[in-house]
Amino acid sequence: MKIIVDADAAPVKNEVIQLAGEYNLPVVFVSNIAHYSLASYPDYVKTIYVEKGADRADFKIVQLANKGDIVITQDYGLASLLLPKGCRVAHHLGYEYTNENIERLLQNRHLGALKRKSGERTKGPKPFTEANRQQFVSFFKQLLEE
Template sequence: MMFIKIMIDSDASPVKDIVIDEAKKHGLKVVLVASYAHYSTKIHPAHVETIYVDSAKEAADYRIMQLLQKDDILITQDYGLASLALGKKAKVLHHKGFEYDNDNIA
């Protein structure tokens, strides 16, 4: 059985805490992907996993794409990453709340 997870491109995401709280209400796992440059000692609840990658350009994007599966939810403000994620049939949201799709990605 496959479980849907929420992935956050979290280096610059202002909605991490809101998403973590809402995901808990719905029994969803949250995966935060960030560079070591944004390392935090903050302790998150058990349903949250934090993955750190090196600070190389696009390192977080590459890791997200390795982990992202069909029907997962990705939150990002990166249009390039959003475009790739749509190709994997993920649901992709901007942190301002709108959903990326094949009609508005350009």
């Protein structure tokens, strides 16, 4: 089992690194080359950069993911591709994508896109808070213990 992170906009990288180290699990960050970083990570963390382009990181994550892996992403579409592979897919707000909730999440995303396309202004995501971070850590620990 490995942990794969859709790393372009993941606000919980440090928490994932720390917890993965405690559980002795490898971590793979997948990111667009436009988000290249000189950050150094422990030996159990690997960073893969993909070319610029729509969904390139998502395609790489699908290619890398295997049954039993944990993937962290905020992308509902990517989550919907990983669930049939037998991956556990988590959001950084501390919940898991499941076969029971993915359809509703995708439908809500689609409805939001239709509203924006018609010119309606919609609110963006709320800022990530310390409470969100703590919720993720608690959720992620529980996920790792299962």
